[in-house]
Amino acid sequence: MIVLIVSIGGIFYPKLGYILLLVFATLLIIAPFRGRWFCGNLCPRGSFVDFWLAPLSRRLAIPLFLRSMWIRIPIFIALMGFMIYRLLGTQGVVDRIGMVFVTLCIITTSIAILFGVIIAPRTWCTFCPMGTLQRIMGGSKYQLKLDGDLCIDCKRCQKVCPMQLRVFELQDLPDCIKCGRCVDACPKDALIFH
Ligand code: SF4
Ligand code: SF4
Ligand code: SF4
Structure with missing residues (x-):
């Protein structure tokens, strides 16, 4: 508005x-x-x-x-x-x-x-x-952290990402806008911000 x-x-x-x-x-x-x-x-x-x-x-x-x-x-x-x-x-x-x-x-x-x-x-x-x-x-601050042991590779996190980032890959995401949608969508609680 x-x-x-x-x-x-x-x-x-x-x-x-x-x-x-x-x-x-x-x-x-x-x-x-x-x-x-x-x-x-x-x-x-x-x-x-x-x-x-x-x-x-x-x-x-x-x-x-x-x-x-x-x-x-x-x-x-x-x-x-x-x-x-x-x-x-x-x-x-x-x-x-x-x-x-x-x-x-x-x-x-x-x-x-x-x-x-x-x-x-x-x-x-x-x-x-x-x-x-x-x-x-x-860009390197407040990054998402993926727990690879919990992740089942369902890719739901990527589907909901408005920036279309490859969330489930173990890498820094400097263009992550910290909206938290991937965190909410993950069925295994494998994603956290740190
Ligand atoms: S927090 Fe938002 S922008 Fe960042 S990876 Fe998750 S869904 Fe994408
Ligand atoms: S400041 Fe961020 S959210 Fe706002 S238009 Fe630019 S990139 Fe998009
Ligand atoms: S939604 Fe969670 S379990 Fe599924 S690929 Fe993403 S991080 Fe892994």
């Missing part, structure tokens, strides 16, 4: 764009300790795509190349560059600054909706610059 308030309401009341600053600040505080926890538990756009796009989505496999840092870093630089370029042109006017954030929200939400419908709900979250930033800041 916050995504719609900023994207639509912000056109008429640009100061709503400052909500994005609050979002940025929150994820920057959390990321060094919990990696992408913000994405799976607090992000307004994350819950927007989960709730609204899930019924509409074709639910296809997210293309592997979208996970590559060779794609993600340029997208990060392009969107941050766009934001800084626009901010430098605002001459410090409060409404114009707010409108930069509103524009950013409209662009990224439109991409998220498009990819979310034609591929899978969390496709945007695979290469979202804020997700990439959290991964860089704390």
Whole structure:
């Protein structure tokens, strides 16, 4: 709902764009300790795509190349560059600054909706610059641990993972958004966060 308030309401009341600053600040505080926890538990756009796009989505496999840092870093630089370029042109006017954030929200939400419908709900979250930033800041923190002795290889955890991660493989998952769905779905309690 916050995504719609900023994207639509912000056109008429640009100061709503400052909500994005609050979002940025929150994820920057959390990321060094919990990696992408913000994405799976607090992000307004994350819950927007989960709730609204899930019924509409074709639910296809997210293309592997979208996970590559060779794609993600340029997208990060392009969107941050766009934001800084626009901010430098605002001459410090409060409404114009707010409108930069509103524009950013409209662009990224439109991409998220498009990819979310034609591929899978969390496709945007695979290469979202804020997700990439959290991964860089704390991708190794608060990892899932799999007890290989308990696991029966049923792969239920992978089926429920909104990021389509290979949960049951014994490896670090820096793009895990700590939503806990795999933990809840596991019939053997083989997964815990540590
Ligand atoms: S990846 Fe981006 S849009 Fe998705 S939940 Fe994280 S911060 Fe939000
Ligand atoms: S691995 Fe588990 S906690 Fe991480 S994103 Fe997938 S379902 Fe959520
Ligand atoms: S749901 Fe649990 S038991 Fe099944 S593959 Fe995943 S970790 Fe193993």
